[in-house]
Amino acid sequence: MATRTARPAESTDSAAAVSEHLTLDDRIALLRYMLLMRGLEERAMNLYRQGKVPGSFYDGHGQEAVSVGAAFAMGPHDRLCVLHRDLGAHLIRGVTPARVLAQYMGRAGGVTGGRDGNVHFGDYRVGCVGMVSMLPDMMLVATGMAMAFKLRGEQRCAITWFGDGSTSRGDFHEAMNWAGVQRLPVVFVLENNQYAYSTPTREQYAVDPVERAQAYGFPGISVDGNDAEAMFEATRVARERALAGEGPTLLEAVTMRMHGHAAHDDMKYVPKEQVEEWRKKDPIDRLEARLREAGVDTGPLREEVRAAVDAGTEEALAMPMPDPATATDRLFFEPTDPDEELLTADGAAPWSGFAEGGA
Amino acid sequence: MATMTYLQAISDGLRQEMRKDERVLLMGEDIGVFGGAFKVTDGFIEEFGAGRVMDTPLAEAGIVGTAVGAAVVGLRPVCEMQFADFISCGFDQLVNVAAKMYYRQGLPVNITVRLPSGGGFSGGPFHSQNPEAWFMHAPGLKVVAPSTADDAKGLLIRAIRDRNPVVYLEHKHLYRRVKGEVREGLYETPFTARVAREGSDLTVIAYGAMVHTALEATEDLDGASVEVVDLRSLVPLDEEAILASVRKTSKVLIVDEANETCAAGAQVAALIAEKAFEDLDGPVRRVATPDVPIPFSPPLEQALLPSVDRVKEAARELLEY
Numbered sequence A: 001m002a003t004r005t006a007r008p009a010e011s012t013d014s015a016a017a018v019s020e021h022l023t024l025d026d027r028i029a030l031l032r033y034m035l036l037m038r039g040l041e042e043r044a045m046n047l048y049r050q051g052k053v054p055g056s057f058y059d060g061h062g063q064e065a066v067s068v069g070a071a072f073a074m075g076p077h078d079r080l081c082v083l084h085r086d087l088g089a090h091l092i093r094g095v096t097p098a099r100v101l102a103q104y105m106g107r108a109g110g111v112t113g114g115r116d117g118n119v120h121f122g123d124y125r126v127g128c129v130g131m132v133s134m135l136p137d138m139m140l141v142a143t144g145m146a147m148a149f150k151l152r153g154e155q156r157c158a159i160t161w162f163g164d165g166s167t168s169r170g171d172f173h174e175a176m177n178w179a180g181v182q183r184l185p186v187v188f189v190l191e192n193n194q195y196a197y198s199t200p201t202r203e204q205y206a207v208d209p210v211e212r213a214q215a216y217g218f219p220g221i222s223v224d225g226n227d228a229e230a231m232f233e234a235t236r237v238a239r240e241r242a243l244a245g246e247g248p249t250l251l252e253a254v255t256m257r258m259h260g261h262a263a264h265d266d267m268k269y270v271p272k273e274q275v276e277e278w279r280k281k282d283p284i285d286r287l288e289a290r291l292r293e294a295g296v297d298t299g300p301l302r303e304e305v306r307a308a309v310d311a312g313t314e315e316a317l318a319m320p321m322p323d324p325a326t327a328t329d330r331l332f333f334e335p336t337d338p339d340e341e342l343l344t345a346d347g348a349a350p351w352s353g354f355a356e357g358g359a
Numbered sequence B: 001m002a003t004m005t006y007l008q009a010i011s012d013g014l015r016q017e018m019r020k021d022e023r024v025l026l027m028g029e030d031i032g033v034f035g036g037a038f039k040v041t042d043g044f045i046e047e048f049g050a051g052r053v054m055d056t057p058l059a060e061a062g063i064v065g066t067a068v069g070a071a072v073v074g075l076r077p078v079c080e081m082q083f084a085d086f087i088s089c090g091f092d093q094l095v096n097v098a099a100k101m102y103y104r105q106g107l108p109v110n111i112t113v114r115l116p117s118g119g120g121f122s123g124g125p126f127h128s129q130n131p132e133a134w135f136m137h138a139p140g141l142k143v144v145a146p147s148t149a150d151d152a153k154g155l156l157i158r159a160i161r162d163r164n165p166v167v168y169l170e171h172k173h174l175y176r177r178v179k180g181e182v183r184e185g186l187y188e189t190p191f192t193a194r195v196a197r198e199g200s201d202l203t204v205i206a207y208g209a210m211v212h213t214a215l216e217a218t219e220d221l222d223g224a225s226v227e228v229v230d231l232r233s234l235v236p237l238d239e240e241a242i243l244a245s246v247r248k249t250s251k252v253l254i255v256d257e258a259n260e261t262c263a264a265g266a267q268v269a270a271l272i273a274e275k276a277f278e279d280l281d282g283p284v285r286r287v288a289t290p291d292v293p294i295p296f297s298p299p300l301e302q303a304l305l306p307s308v309d310r311v312k313e314a315a316r317e318l319l320e321y
Helices: A024-049 A064-071 A087-095 A097-104 A137-151 A170-182 A207-218 A228-243 A273-277 A282-295 A297-317 A352-358 B006-020 B044-048 B059-072 B084-105 B132-136 B149-161 B209-218 B239-249 B264-275 B300-306 B307-321
Strands: A079-081 A159-165 A187-192 A218-225 A249-254 B001-003 B025-028 B054-055 B075-079 B111-116 B141-145 B166-171 B179-182 B194-197 B202-204 B227-230 B232-233 B252-259 B286-287
Touching: A024 A087, A024 A097, A024 A228, A024 A282, A024 A297, A064 A159, A064 A187, A064 A228, A064 A249, A064 B025, A079 A137, A079 A273, A087 A097, A087 B006, A097 A137, A097 A297, A097 B111, A137 A159, A137 A170, A137 A187, A137 B059, A137 B084, A159 B252, A170 A187, A187 A207, A187 A228, A207 A218, A207 A249, A218 A228, A218 A282, A218 B025, A218 B149, A228 A282, A228 B194, B001 B006, B001 B149, B006 B025, B006 B044, B006 B166, B006 B179, B025 B059, B044 B054, B059 B075, B059 B084, B075 B149, B075 B209, B084 B132, B111 B149, B111 B202, B132 B166, B132 B232, B141 B149, B149 B166, B149 B179, B166 B252, B179 B227, B194 B209, B194 B239, B202 B209, B202 B239, B209 B252, B209 B307, B227 B239, B232 B264, B239 B252, B252 B264, B252 B307
Parallel strands: A079 A159, A159 A187, A187 A249, A218 A249, B025 B054, B025 B075, B075 B111, B111 B166, B141 B166, B202 B227, B202 B252, B252 B286
Antiparallel strands: B001 B179, B141 B232, B194 B227
């Protein structure tokens, strides 16, 4: 049952299959979100170096296609559990640059209001549930959301991202098994960026985890994780499968972590040649080259994104730090807290397929 | 009013809340077709169907984690651990995902985790534990432990309706041993303490099965007037009720079935030391299970669990102090 398709391209490609479900505007949007993710993360790294981002800083440089491509295929009513290398998914759902940067800086206006840092957030106002540091935990949460959708007979799908290291944890097994037994509408995105902190995949597993999907009774598909359009297409198909009642799909997004585990990590344990090889497959360069071939001038798009990052930075820096007096507030939900409508709010779903009624 | 066992009262609360609220579903191992290891959900699958009385894979992290997912999209799952001891396998999902979700990102996790807990029947080291203190130490979880049939039902209904994760400890040794009048229909028991017996010479503070041990031990204690406070809720802890009783009697004995170190009773003792020192007329005494695993063989197990005699002895010492 397991199939392997769309093996990672060996070099920057010109022959990549463009999904017939993407319009030119969709493809431009994919590039815009990837540029925005990279721009915000680069800005956040600068803010970190200036001492404005407490703790450490984690990014998804070079992995932008994984979150952007996959999240672009998700509908407004779908639900997402997003990993810390996947800022693009939050941007697609509608979280603003200012709130992201404020989140990194621990400001009151950040998504968690300073209660958690980095990309440890999920904005329920846009249909996301925030991750915890025990990364595969969210596989079970996504599975549970899918279980609720199925029980209520809703046409909705859950998606979650996790890394190669996560495949060693028991929660990976419990979620894959559970979703397989109950044939749940969930898409598992295994973001294989070759390293779990300093541990290479050869020390993580003896068998490529995409092969394990078969053992749980559903397909495992390996996708070029540096190709946003390939990620979109694989996720779109997996979601269709889920909505048709055919159960989960494991997508292995093959990519590379181009920065250290976090800002403090110089990544000495990764051979330089490996990084250089993957730099040639940069997901932004690849999509931009394709769009230029299609006659798109990407210059104004880059300008637009730069302006959005600048404006977001200014807005975030103007936000106050949280009031220390509130540190023990809101441990428990009280009936006076946010109204029910916000808790069940949907997110943005910019793919043209949804505008055409394809949700 | 109807006379029910503690176990029947739990079943009644679950059944009635499920009839009223279709968002409530039960998840656990062997709870559907088999009706649960203790038969709490006997007959439920026939009434509510396999979707709402879910026989899950043998996966405690899976049970708690998927319940969290179902809860954040609007369901109200009630998870059963077959024995409280197995919650260690779902600990991470409960403590890191469920407990911290609301504080971190404002998303309430409306789950109830039922933990059949406690010893006294040769369950051995893995079927006898009282793990409540683990969860008292994890901010974001509420922890309750009924001692009577009426409270077993009312606290459970209250727990299911609470928008926060609630750990509900049901003592296995009370399942069929405790019987009482239970109110008909749906009612909520607040997460506060109750005075199980009024008294003026000494306060004994307990919860769960130890409330019965405390009542029995002090029923006829050389004519002394002994107050017994049933905590019912460990988080939130009813500070006012505890301090009010201490002010009244000036002497306190705290009984835990859990292992002694950092147990719920230790927190109660600390609270009294901090906020009622001037009201005390003797040391705060504790009777708890020594810090070893619960052994299998009856004489070994009985040597450890707080007994009526040990409580009597400690109470007498305090009364004479």
